[in-house]
Amino acid sequence: MPPLPGTVPQGSSAVLPGSSSVGTGLAAPVNTESGSKEASLRPEFRRLLEQRLNGWVGEAGSERRRTVAKQAGPYLDERGGFDLETLPEGTKRELAKLEKASEGIEAIFVRQLLAQMRRISYDGKPKNGMSQFATDTMDQAVADQTSKGRSSIGIAQIVFLDNAQNLVKSAVAAASQARSETKR
Numbered sequence: 001m002p003p004l005p006g007t008v009p010q011g012s013s014a015v016l017p018g019s020s021s022v023g024t025g026l027a028a029p030v031n032t033e034s035g036s037k038e039a040s041l042r043p044e045f046r047r048l049l050e051q052r053l054n055g056w057v058g059e060a061g062s063e064r065r066r067t068v069a070k071q072a073g074p075y076l077d078e079r080g081g082f083d084l085e086t087l088p089e090g091t092k093r094e095l096a097k098l099e100k101a102s103e104g105i106e107a108i109f110v111r112q113l114l115a116q117m118r119r120i121s122y123d124g125k126p127k128n129g130m131s132q133f134a135t136d137t138m139d140q141a142v143a144d145q146t147s148k149g150r151s152s153i154g155i156a157q158i159v160f161l162d163n164a165q166n167l168v169k170s171a172v173a174a175a176s177q178a179r180s181e182t183k184r
Helices: 043-057 063-075 089-120 129-148 155-183
Strands: none
Touching (some): 089 129, 089 155
């Protein structure tokens, strides 16, 4: 059963790349201290993405590192690790949107799981409209908090990491292509 209008908190619905994000609140978070827009990721998502990208770049001194460093060089820190802060602002915003969409996918899954569990454990008493509304609202809140918190079941992380790695690789390749074309 879809939630009633107004029962889904803003930003909790999943928006996949290529679909409309109107009214979903998926814009980059606003840094309230400075008032500027700043794309920021959950610390564990950032750490895991940097680990994956470091694996893509390869070990220091390896042939893979020499090859990939030609493209990714501007995005590597002084130790040779991938630094997400050096990515273009547009890519950082896309990563933030991807994070929100990934959380939305997990929230949808958890909400459906809760609804199914509730149907199985249903005590047979008929529910009135208000109790059903309260139950649906509670399920949505639990699903939203689960997808964003440390108790996440991992779906958001998997969806985010797989897509974010491809997004960053594409951005690095596009920037490398642009640099090589300007040298000509």
